[in-house]
Amino acid sequence: VGMVRGKRSLMTAVAASTTLAISAAGCTGSSAHTPKPTPSASGSGWVSGSVSASATASSSQWSAGRSHPVADDMYPRYGDPATDVLHYGLDLKWDPTSTVLTGTATLAIRAAEPTNRFVLDLAADMSADHVTVDGAPVADTHDGDHLTVPAGRQLAADATVTVVVTYHGTPHLVPAPVTRPDISGLGAQVGSDGGMWAQQEPYGAFTWFPCNDQPSDKALYDVTITVPDGWAGVSGGAFQGRTESGGNGVYHWHQPNPVATYLVAFSIDRYREDTATGPHGIPMTFWYLPAEADTVHKLTAQVPDMISFLEQRFGPYPFPTAGVLFPPDSVGMETQTMITFGSGGKPSDLLHEFAHQWFGDAVTPTTWSGLWLNEGFAMYAQFLWQAAHASTGGPPATVDAVLQATAAPVDQALRGRDGPPGHPLPTHFASPNVYYSPALMLNGIRHAVGDPAFYQLLNDWAHQHAGTNQDRAAFVAFVNAKTGRDFSAYINAWLDSPTTPTIQPPGPTGS
Numbered sequence: 001v002g003m004v005r006g007k008r009s010l011m012t013a014v015a016a017s018t019t020l021a022i023s024a025a026g027c028t029g030s031s032a033h034t035p036k037p038t039p040s041a042s043g044s045g046w047v048s049g050s051v052s053a054s055a056t057a058s059s060s061q062w063s064a065g066r067s068h069p070v071a072d073d074m075y076p077r078y079g080d081p082a083t084d085v086l087h088y089g090l091d092l093k094w095d096p097t098s099t100v101l102t103g104t105a106t107l108a109i110r111a112a113e114p115t116n117r118f119v120l121d122l123a124a125d126m127s128a129d130h131v132t133v134d135g136a137p138v139a140d141t142h143d144g145d146h147l148t149v150p151a152g153r154q155l156a157a158d159a160t161v162t163v164v165v166t167y168h169g170t171p172h173l174v175p176a177p178v179t180r181p182d183i184s185g186l187g188a189q190v191g192s193d194g195g196m197w198a199q200q201e202p203y204g205a206f207t208w209f210p211c212n213d214q215p216s217d218k219a220l221y222d223v224t225i226t227v228p229d230g231w232a233g234v235s236g237g238a239f240q241g242r243t244e245s246g247g248n249g250v251y252h253w254h255q256p257n258p259v260a261t262y263l264v265a266f267s268i269d270r271y272r273e274d275t276a277t278g279p280h281g282i283p284m285t286f287w288y289l290p291a292e293a294d295t296v297h298k299l300t301a302q303v304p305d306m307i308s309f310l311e312q313r314f315g316p317y318p319f320p321t322a323g324v325l326f327p328p329d330s331v332g333m334e335t336q337t338m339i340t341f342g343s344g345g346k347p348s349d350l351l352h353e354f355a356h357q358w359f360g361d362a363v364t365p366t367t368w369s370g371l372w373l374n375e376g377f378a379m380y381a382q383f384l385w386q387a388a389h390a391s392t393g394g395p396p397a398t399v400d401a402v403l404q405a406t407a408a409p410v411d412q413a414l415r416g417r418d419g420p421p422g423h424p425l426p427t428h429f430a431s432p433n434v435y436y437s438p439a440l441m442l443n444g445i446r447h448a449v450g451d452p453a454f455y456q457l458l459n460d461w462a463h464q465h466a467g468t469n470q471d472r473a474a475f476v477a478f479v480n481a482k483t484g485r486d487f488s489a490y491i492n493a494w495l496d497s498p499t500t501p502t503i504q505p506p507g508p509t510g511s
């Protein structure tokens with residue numbers, strides 16, 4: 001997720017509670033040097049050969065959706081470690097007048113451990129009308145935000161079943177465990193005009209579909225969204241086209257790479273679609289309201305430069321498609337392959353969400369105490385972009401200078417207010433501590449190993465772990481193995497210390 005947005009900036013949010021005077025780096029986004037994407041008619045037709053959203057379970061077909069779920073260490077209320085969803089087939093229908101969402105969710109589930117039931121997350125607002133397991137009706141229990149589905153028999157570990165849930169209801173936000181002022185709630189929210197969009201980190205996907213709502217269970221997705229004529233339904237992955245059904249439009253989306261629930265894009269509005277091509281032919285789609293076309297096009301014109309900037313440092317863009325959906329609100333969220341972004345955001349904020357495609361989306365934290373693995377890295381990329389796009393006329397900025405002006409002066413106060421970045425307060429989710437402090441840690445590694453080795457390290461981290469979940473122990477072991485030095489004490493100090501660490505990274509001789 002992006003830094004604090006909206007009326008109060010991060011700087012005012014920090015200053016208000018720490019009384020620190022902070023000067024922001026003087027950075028502006030670059031003007032566009034790339035051609036505008038060429039708009040094309042949406043709905044170019046259904047692409048054959050896709051996986052049907054109602055297909056039945058096959059453990060081999062969806063093996064890329066296999067995960068090793070664990071109980072989350074910060075928000076254990078959501079997610080079930082016995083449940084490994086391999087694939088979600090979501091057939092959704094939206095009525096903007098009644099604001100009722102009707103869905104059929106077909107889940108291919110692997111028993112991650114021996115079990116006789118699966119506990120899914122589904123908001124109490126959503127009525128589970130009918131539940132089957134391998135085609136047989138079962139008596140589910142819907143208690144609060146938990147839907148318990150009896151398997152009907154004892155399942156051995158690795159057994160796979162198909163759970164189908166038909167449901168309906170009007171989505172509502174649930175409270176967010178945050179202190180930042182720009183996040184009012186989590187999940188899908190319905191606008192006054194019948195539009196809808198979702199922001200669901202660290203949880204909240206359960207407000208619009210039954211799911212194992214925790215980061216350690218990645219899965220594949222096929223989503224269809226049926227909407228009245230004039231509306232569009234947007235999710236992540238490849239847009240496979242619009243079909244017609246009884247006067248409605250049906251939007252087809254296919255995610256070929258595993259996705260954590262918090263990274264599934266979802267919005268319905270009167271969107272227009274632009275198609276464009278990114279670096280080396282990456283297909284891109286942008287979804288926006290016609291009234292915002294001018295501001296949107298100023299941002300989307302810079303997207304090819306953003307992807308190229310990141311590829312030069314962190315290696316190839318990690319997915320086959322890219323895109324941005326622009327809901328009519330202030331948000332910056334790195335939903336996988338289809339970023340959710342308010343059109344009033346700055347280019348450096350959008351660059352941050354693209355950086356997450358490598359750090360957070362391709363490689364995802366196992367649990368939420370690893371949020372620094374997302375935000376520290378995306379923030380570091382954002383600082384690099386800000387340094388490279390410093391205001392014209394002034395001396396060229398360096399990432400060191402940007403960090404000295406932003407993160408370094410507040411690190412100590414953030415640790416005291418929000419917790420050390422490796423142990424953030426659960427009620428302070430996505431506070432600046434998990435952005436700034438690990439960015440400073442990464443900069444120390446860069447100075448210790450030099451730019452080429454540093455960028456190769458982050459490139460390898462993203463690409464050698466793409467599609468998986470990782471944690472602190474894996475990162476420390478990876479850095480140590482790649483550099484031949486022991487960074488354990490250095491990294492742990494930066495993640496654990498209640499005060500700004502003074503420890504130096506190990507030198508070339510391992511000193």
Ligand SMILES: [Zn+2]
Binds near residue numbers: 374
């Ligand atoms: Zn972020």
